[in-house]
Each structure stands twice: as C-alpha cells, then as structure tokens.
Amino acid sequence: MEIKYNRQENAFMLNNGHVSYAFSVEQDRYLMHRYFGRSIRECSRISQPYFFDRGFCSNPIPEERTFSLDTLPQEYPDMNQGDFRNPAYVIQTADGRRVTRFYYKDYRIMNGKPELAGLPSVYAEEESEAMALCVTLEDETMNARIELYYTIFRDYDAICRHVEVVNQGDQELYLERLMSMSMDLPGTDYDVLTMTGGHMDEKNINRRPLCSDAVVAESIRGCSSPQATPCLILMEKEAGESYGQVWGINFVYSGDFQAVAQAGQYKSTRVQMGMNPLTFGWSLKAQERFVSPETVMVYSGEGLNGMSQTFHELYRKRLCRGKHRDQIRPVLLNSWEAFGFEVDEEKCLSLAIEAAKLGVELFVVDDGWFKNRMDDKKALGDWVEDKEKFPSGICQLAESIREIGMEFGIWFEPEMISPDSDLYRSHPDWVIRSPRHAPVLSRYQYVLDLSNPEVCDYVVRSMSGLLEAAKITYVKWDMNRHMTDLGSSYLEGSRQRELSHRYMLGLYSILERLNQMFPEVLFEGCSSGGGRYDAGMLYYMPQTWTSDNSDAVCRMKIQYGTSILFPPVTMGAHVSVVPNLQVGRVTPLDTRFAVAMSGNLGYEMDFCHLPEEEKEEIREQIAFYKDIREVVQKGRFYRLLNPQEGNRAAWNFVSEDGNTVVYCYYQILSEAVRVNLPVRLKGLDLDGLYRLQENGSYYGGDELMYAGITSEPVRKDFTSHIYIFKKEGGNER
Numbered sequence: 001m002e003i004k005y006n007r008q009e010n011a012f013m014l015n016n017g018h019v020s021y022a023f024s025v026e027q028d029r030y031l032m033h034r035y036f037g038r039s040i041r042e043c044s045r046i047s048q049p050y051f052f053d054r055g056f057c058s059n060p061i062p063e064e065r066t067f068s069l070d071t072l073p074q075e076y077p078d079m080n081q082g083d084f085r086n087p088a089y090v091i092q093t094a095d096g097r098r099v100t101r102f103y104y105k106d107y108r109i110m111n112g113k114p115e116l117a118g119l120p121s122v123y124a125e126e127e128s129e130a131m132a133l134c135v136t137l138e139d140e141t142m143n144a145r146i147e148l149y150y151t152i153f154r155d156y157d158a159i160c161r162h163v164e165v166v167n168q169g170d171q172e173l174y175l176e177r178l179m180s181m182s183m184d185l186p187g188t189d190y191d192v193l194t195m196t197g198g199h200m201d202e203k204n205i206n207r208r209p210l211c212s213d214a215v216v217a218e219s220i221r222g223c224s225s226p227q228a229t230p231c232l233i234l235m236e237k238e239a240g241e242s243y244g245q246v247w248g249i250n251f252v253y254s255g256d257f258q259a260v261a262q263a264g265q266y267k268s269t270r271v272q273m274g275m276n277p278l279t280f281g282w283s284l285k286a287q288e289r290f291v292s293p294e295t296v297m298v299y300s301g302e303g304l305n306g307m308s309q310t311f312h313e314l315y316r317k318r319l320c321r322g323k324h325r326d327q328i329r330p331v332l333l334n335s336w337e338a339f340g341f342e343v344d345e346e347k348c349l350s351l352a353i354e355a356a357k358l359g360v361e362l363f364v365v366d367d368g369w370f371k372n373r374m375d376d377k378k379a380l381g382d383w384v385e386d387k388e389k390f391p392s393g394i395c396q397l398a399e400s401i402r403e404i405g406m407e408f409g410i411w412f413e414p415e416m417i418s419p420d421s422d423l424y425r426s427h428p429d430w431v432i433r434s435p436r437h438a439p440v441l442s443r444y445q446y447v448l449d450l451s452n453p454e455v456c457d458y459v460v461r462s463m464s465g466l467l468e469a470a471k472i473t474y475v476k477w478d479m480n481r482h483m484t485d486l487g488s489s490y491l492e493g494s495r496q497r498e499l500s501h502r503y504m505l506g507l508y509s510i511l512e513r514l515n516q517m518f519p520e521v522l523f524e525g526c527s528s529g530g531g532r533y534d535a536g537m538l539y540y541m542p543q544t545w546t547s548d549n550s551d552a553v554c555r556m557k558i559q560y561g562t563s564i565l566f567p568p569v570t571m572g573a574h575v576s577v578v579p580n581l582q583v584g585r586v587t588p589l590d591t592r593f594a595v596a597m598s599g600n601l602g603y604e605m606d607f608c609h610l611p612e613e614e615k616e617e618i619r620e621q622i623a624f625y626k627d628i629r630e631v632v633q634k635g636r637f638y639r640l641l642n643p644q645e646g647n648r649a650a651w652n653f654v655s656e657d658g659n660t661v662v663y664c665y666y667q668i669l670s671e672a673v674r675v676n677l678p679v680r681l682k683g684l685d686l687d688g689l690y691r692l693q694e695n696g697s698y699y700g701g702d703e704l705m706y707a708g709i710t711s712e713p714v715r716k717d718f719t720s721h722i723y724i725f726k727k728e729g730g731n732e733r
C-alpha cells in the first residue's frame with residue numbers, strides 16, 4: 001500500500017497492489033481525475049484525454065484555447081468556470097455571490113485513516129492498515145479551503161473519500177451543495193445499477209444503460225429510505241455477477257442523499273454522491289469547519305460478486321464496531337408477529353418458556369410494552385413501563401427470562417413522539433414542524449427535533465434508565481415515519497436548511513453515547529423493516545431488521561438485493577407463521593427456515609400454539625443453525641441464482657477457514673416442465689475434496705465449481721434444500 005506524489009507530473013497515485021486511484025494537478029490549479037481501477041504501476045499521460053479547440057467551450061486560461069474545464073475529467077469540479085456538468089460544490093459568499101475559484105494549494109500524506117468528527121465512517125484499527133491523502137484547494141479571495149480526503153487500505157480494495165470545508169476568513173460562508181465525492185470516468189458505455197423499493201419491498205436491483213443523460217438515486221425523506229439506497233454501481237457492459245469491471249460507491253450516511261451518474265457531451269461519466277442539495281444548506285461561520293459524510297468506493301475486476309465481497313468484508317470488520325462485531329449473534333424470538341401491541345407479562349413468560357425449550361437465546365419484547373400503548377395512536381416518547389400489562393415490571397420480566405436461560409431485549413422508537421403523549425403535552429416545541437402550519441401526521445406520530453441537544457439528552461436519559469435497570473442486552477431501534485414539515489423551533493431562521501443534517505448529527509450523537517454507555521447491548525436498526533438499512537447505521541448498530549415482509553419468497557428477493565452491499569451477518573431474518581401476515585402465502589416451515597437461516601436467525605410466532613411436530617422441527621432448525629451459524633455470520637457469501645429474475649434462488653457461504661460450505665437452493669413455484677440445471681458453487685478450493693454431510697459422498701471443489709450441483713425437482717411450490725459440505729483434504733477420492 002502506498003500513496004505516491006510524482007513531482008514531475010504533479011500527480012498522485014494511491015495503490016494497494018489490487019486497486020489504484022490516480023489524479024493530477026493541471027495548470028498548477030485544477031485537479032484532473034486520471035484513473036480508478038485495477039492496480040497499475042504507473043498512470044502516466046499516455047491514457048489521458050487530448051484537448052481540442054471546441055465550440056462553446058470556456059477557456060479559463062485565455063491563451064490556451066484547447067483547455068476547458070467542460071472537457072477535463074475533474075476530481076472535484078466547481079461551477080462558474082465553464083464546466084456545465086454537475087458541480088461538486090456550490091458555496092455562497094456573504095454578499096450572495098456563488099462564484100468561487102478554488103485552486104490546488106498543497107497536500108499531506110498520513111498513516112492510518114482520519115476520523116470524521118461526529119459521523120460514522122470506516123476505520124482502521126492500526127495505522128499500518130491504511131494511508132490517507134489530504135489535498136487542499138484554496139480560494140484566496142474568500143479565505144476558504146476545501147480539503148479532499150482519500151484513504152486507501154492495505155487489506156480492502158476500497159477508497160474512502162470525504163470533504164471538509166474550512167472558513168479561514170471573517171465572513172460567513174453558505175454551503176449550498178457539498179458532494180462527498182465526484183469522479184469523471186472515461187466513456188459513457190456503462191450500465192448503472194441502483195436499488196429501489198418501498199416498505200416491505202426493499203432492495204430491488206435495477207440495472208440499465210447510462211445512455212446519454214443521467215441516472216439519479218436520491219432521498220428527501222429524512223432517511224436513506226426503503227425507496228432508494230445510497231449507492232451507485234457502474235458496470236462495464238460485459239460485466240456480470242462474477243466477471244467484468246464494476247465500480248461501486250456507497251454512502252456512509254443515513255439521511256437525505258443524492259447519487260448521480262451523468263453522461264457528458266464528450267463521452268465522459270461524472271459520478272457524484274453526497275447529501276441531497278434539496279434539503280441541505282449550511283452557514284459556515286468565520287473560522288468554522290464543516291465535515292461531509294464519507295463515501296466508500298469499491299473497484300472489482302470480478303463482477304458484482306467481487307464488489308460485494310469487498311463491501312462485506314470491509315463493513316463487517318471495519319465499519320461495524322463494538323463487542324458484537326466479532327461475536328456470534330444470538331437466535332432470537334420477537335413478540336411482534338406473535339402478539340402485536342397485545343403483549344403482557346403472562347403471554348411473554350409462557351412464550352419465553354417455550355422458546356427456551358426450543359433453543360432460542362434472546363427474547364425480545366417489541367412494541368406495546370409501555371404505558372398507554374394499546375395501538376399505534378399513542379404514547380411514543382413516554383418510555384414508562386405499563387404496569388397493567390406487566391404488573392411485576394419489565395425488570396422482573398427480564399430477570400425471569402434470564403432465569404429461564406435467555407437474554408432479554410426490548411423495542412424502542414426513540415426518534416418519535418405521539419401527539420397523544422405526556423412528552424408532547426410538556427414539549428410541543430420538540431417536534432419537527434413549521435410555526436405556521438399544523439404538521440402532517442404519519443402513523444399518528446411526529447418526528448422529534450434532534451437538532452436540539454436538549455431533545456437528544458432526553459432520548460438518552462429516557463432509554464438509559466430502563467436499559468440499565470433491566471440489564472437489557474438487545475435493543476430494536478425502530479423508526480416508522482418519514483420527515484415532513486422541515487422546521488425547527490430550536491434553530492434560528494437562517495439555519496433552517498441545516499435541520500436535516502443536524503438531525504442526523506443529533507441521532508448519531510445519541511447512538512454514540514448509548515454505544516459507549518452500554519457496550520454489551522446489541523442494537524438492531526429498523527425502519528419499518530429495511531427503511532434505513534445503510535452503512536451509516538451499521539456503524540452504531542451491527543444488524544438491521546431487513547424487511548417487515550417476512551414471507552419466505554419475498555424475503556429471498558429482499559435478502560438477495562440487500563447482499564449487494566451488506567453481509568448476511570447484518571441482516572435480521574425471522575421465521576414467521578403461515579398464512580404469512582403480509583402476503584397471505586403459505587410456505588413450508590423448512591423453506592421459511594432456509595431463508596431466515598441465511599442471515600441472523602430469529603422467530604416471530606407464538607410457539608405456545610404450535611403443534612408438537614412443528615415445535616420439534618423448530619428445535620431441530622435452531623440446533624442446525626447453531627452448528628453452522630459461524631459460517632453464515634463470518635464466512636464469505638456468494639450469490640448464485642437471482643430470485644429477482646427467475647423462479648429460483650441459490651447462494652453459498654464459505655467459512656473463514658474455507659473448510660465448511662453451506663449451499664442453499666430454493667425453487668419458488670413448481671414447474672410442469674421439469675428442469676434441473678446444475679448450479680455452480682463459488683469460492684471453493686478447486687483442489688479440495690468436499691464431503692456432503694447429508695449422505696457422505698465426496699466431490700471435488702473443481703466439480704462443484706465447474707460442473708455444478710443439481711437439486712432434485714420436487715412437484716411442490718416453495719421448496720428449498722440446504723447442503724453442507726466439509727472439506728477433507730486434497731482431491732483424491
């Protein structure tokens with residue numbers, strides 16, 4: 001791993017032997033992007049664009065008619081100097097003008113990775129793991145600096161980028177747009193992959209050609225959202241799941257974002273990602289610094305799967321934190337689909353006793369445990385236990401559950417407030433709203449104004465009492481509405497545009513404090529399912545409830561899509577009852593399990609009312625999962641067949657030591673014309689010999705990977721099969 005500065009060419013190159021990233025300083029002022037891709041030894045001028053005298057092109061250097069920023073592949077472009085593609089930033093001066101001239105000033109190379117104050121980010125545990133470059137641009141007339149940060153890792157094929165703006169002068173500046181990264185790639189012949197969806201339908205994969213305009217992925221919902229995912233993936237046309245070049249960019253942020261791939265007139269592609277300029281604005285006072293959120297840019301020469309492998313490893317090991325990062329995650333039972341709001345002490349205890357008998361390790365009381373919470377109309381914000389439902393109290397319930405042999409977890413929706421709550425009655429001004437209009441309700445609730453530190457203190461205080469007293473070791477952190485009425489009675493008028501980002505900073509500060517105060521608590525993020533399943537949240541909460549849709553067929557599609565960026569260990573996945581509560585489908589218990597065991601296994605059902613044979617099946621499932629969960633949670637994950645595209649799904653896990661392979665195959669609908677094409681496994685040792693646990697037969701790694709494995713077609717809908725292979729040595733049978 002190295003970061004080289006070539007004085008002669010005034011050029012920078014970051015390289016770790018797998019990926020290279022290069023840019024140079026042109027005319028001593030302008031940053032020109034040169035390269036991001038597979039590691040190369042040098043990136044000289046041979047591959048750089050020629051400049052022509054072109055019509056309509058502005059020439060910032062009068063005597064250089066062929067030099068125009070509109071044609072230059074830029075690294076962090078501005079507006080108003082003749083580049084008419086999207087600018088990376090727009091900064092307004094105190095006199096209301098938006099003309100800036102930020103030119104290259106200097107650079108710094110550092111060992112390790114710089115932290116981003118107050119924001120989630122990928123980290124290095126030791127300085128030797130990463131190197132960082134900071135390149136400074138300066139507008140002398142404004143007395144302001146833009147610092148561009150780049151980090152390269154020794155062990156991951158990723159580059160992290162973020163931006164900081166420093167106001168060194170005595171006049172206030174206004175940041176109107178500040179993208180965390182911008183990059184101009186040569187050509188427009190890419191496919192762009194984004195992920196879209198909605199509540200109960202998260203992470204649909206969309207791939208289309210860039211053509212000659214722009215592809216935009218964005219959210220202004222106050223969170224990354226189930227509708228959009230803060231990522232943009234460029235693929236060369238020939239690239240597929242396991243071959244070809246792919247560039248994946250992901251935002252380590254949970255709020256409003258914008259990601260754009262824009263084709264340029266001279267066949268270039270500009271990619272940008274950052275906070276959404278529609279809901280962002282920031283007054284930067286004299287001598288202040290603003291830090292943008294981080295983007296992670298991954299290059300893969302081995303298709304989408306190669307890209308996912310890098311994101312998975314990096315996020316699992318250097319984004320997720322705390323003791324749970326490396327710990328095996330417990331099998332849980334969640335009360336929501338069993339009881340809804342009608343939880344009470346008796347029901348919870350009876351269910352817990354059954355759950356413990358079946359091998360469940362963590363019992364989670366979902367919504368409905370606090371005072372006045374009979375339905376979703378009331379009480380959010382008043383985190384006081386309901387003594388009618390839980391006469392002995394939550395602490396006692398937690399104690400009883402520990403005595404049965406399980407950990408105890410609980411649900412909160414800390415960012416919200418019901419108008420019918422004591423909190424609202426005493427602090428109506430703590431709600432996000434404008435002073436002139438009645439705020440819009442959603443699920444009968446408003447959003448708390450987390451730009452106000454007093455509100456953040458309340459949230460920490462209101463949760464920590466119970467977390468401490470009941471020795472809670474798991475929290476499901478829910479968030480069930482999007483933001484409207486963007487207004488804060490805490491922020492002064494000129495700062496109203498800062499609300500969305502300040503909300504996120506407030507939320508991150510709360511999570512950081514709770515992480516510090518309760519290191520033993522495993523936090524699971526949730527936003528009506530995967531509505532805020534993003535890299536920002538994973539920094540504080542190492543797992544997310546993947547979707548409110550627990551139907552096995554829908555879930556295999558959602559989990560498949562989620563795996564584009566996030567490793568299975570971050571996915572909460574539960575077996576629920578049939579007919580499924582969301583779609584009414586009846587799927588067999590073994591298939592529901594085969595889908596849920598591909599993440600962090602849990603159950604959402606009332607075991608007390610299950611027939612004995614189903615309970616027995618569940619006992620066996622849990623025991624089976626415990627045997628192989630290390631492979632699922634810590635191994636490598638390979639997508640094989642995409643259920644978003646066809647009637648089948650398949651994937652395989654390979655343990656960290658390479659010795660165990662878990663292969664899962666699903667057929668959604670039964671087919672009249674029976675076909676059983678082989679599925680080729682991935683990530684195995686070609687020379688290895690693998691024993692199929694089910695029947696003791698042996699297969700070579702080369703056979704499993706190249707000839708593949710067929711599954712017997714069954715005349716039934718919704719079938720699945722899990723195969724476990726153990727590697728037993730060389731390729732002799």
Ligand code: DGJ
Pocket residue numbers: 336366367411478480526527528529545547548
């Ligand atoms: C939405 C979540 O996604 C569900 O799992 C459940 O916790 C409900 N909220 C509770 O209100």
